[in-house]
Amino acid sequence: GESVGLHLPTLSVQEGDNSIINCAYSNSASDYFIWYKQESGKGPQFIIDIRSNMDKRQGQRVTVLLNKTVKHLSLQIAATQPGDSAVYFCAENIRGGFKTIFGAGTRLFVKA
Amino acid sequence: SQTIHQWPATLVQPVGSPLSLECTVEGTSNPNLYWYRQAAGRGLQLLFYSVGIGQISSEVPQNLSASRPQDRQFILSSKKLLLSDSGFYLCAYQGRREKLFFGSGTQLSVL
Numbered sequence: 001g002e003s004v005g006l007h008l009p010t011l012s013v014q015e016g017d018n019s020i021i022n023c024a025y026s027n028s029a030s031d032y033f034i035w036y037k038q039e040s041g042k043g044p045q046f047i048i049d050i051r052s053n054m055d056k057r058q059g060q061r062v063t064v065l066l067n068k069t070v071k072h073l074s075l076q077i078a079a080t081q082p083g084d085s086a087v088y089f090c091a092e093n094i095r096g097g098f099k100t101i102f103g104a105g106t107r108l109f110v111k112a
Numbered sequence: 113s114q115t116i117h118q119w120p121a122t123l124v125q126p127v128g129s130p131l132s133l134e135c136t137v138e139g140t141s142n143p144n145l146y147w148y149r150q151a152a153g154r155g156l157q158l159l160f161y162s163v164g165i166g167q168i169s170s171e172v173p174q175n176l177s178a179s180r181p182q183d184r185q186f187i188l189s190s191k192k193l194l195l196s197d198s199g200f201y202l203c204a205y206q207g208r209r210e211k212l213f214f215g216s217g218t219q220l221s222v223l
Binding site: 008032034036041042043044045046049089091093096097098099100101102103104105 | 144146148153154155156158161163169171202204206209210211212213214215216217219
């Protein structure tokens with residue numbers, strides 16, 4: 001469910017290292033999952049998505065893994081760059097559904 | 113291509129004053145539209161969504177209301193603002209594959 005009241009957890013990585021951001025979702029009926037990136041003072045932007053009939057999907061430098069058994073989603077960023085510093089949100093949706101529910105978010109800091 | 117416009121970018125209002133935030137979408141017809149709120153350093157809370165003109169679904173009972181007077185216009189309002197209404201308000205439309213496309217947001221400070 002929504003965790004809008006919680007402070008954001010933080011992940012700090014060295015530039016060039018790989019980052020892994022984790023997310024637990026709540027609704028077993030959700031079958032579409034999205035990762036968004038939010039830079040300071042801006043609206044979230046789509047990064048990558050995955051349907052529940054898949055367990056892995058790759059994009060450019062990003063990979064999303066889905067484990068439906070434990071309702072867990074992760075975002076892997078390869079060779080993390082300073083421009084990757086942002087807050088990352090996972091979101092869940094039911095196919096064809098109107099409501100997208102966001103997870104708590106993780107703040108990623110990339111150290112040069 | 114679709115674009116979403118949201119204004120104003122920043123707003124400072126006294127407690128008890130009214131509020132009107134406007135969002136418009138271009139390049140698409142009959143979009144699903146959304147208002148989210150984000151408190152400082154926290155997650156996104158879905159406030160309202162609309163699947164058509166005059167159709168509003170409220171997710172959280174509160175001091176705010178929404179209206180959709182035209183197909184591509186979504187308005188967030190309040191008659192009397194509270195301190196707790198402060199936050200970053202985001203409008204979004206739903207594109208293909210349920211993706212959301214967000215506006216640039218309005219930072220509302222109620223003093």
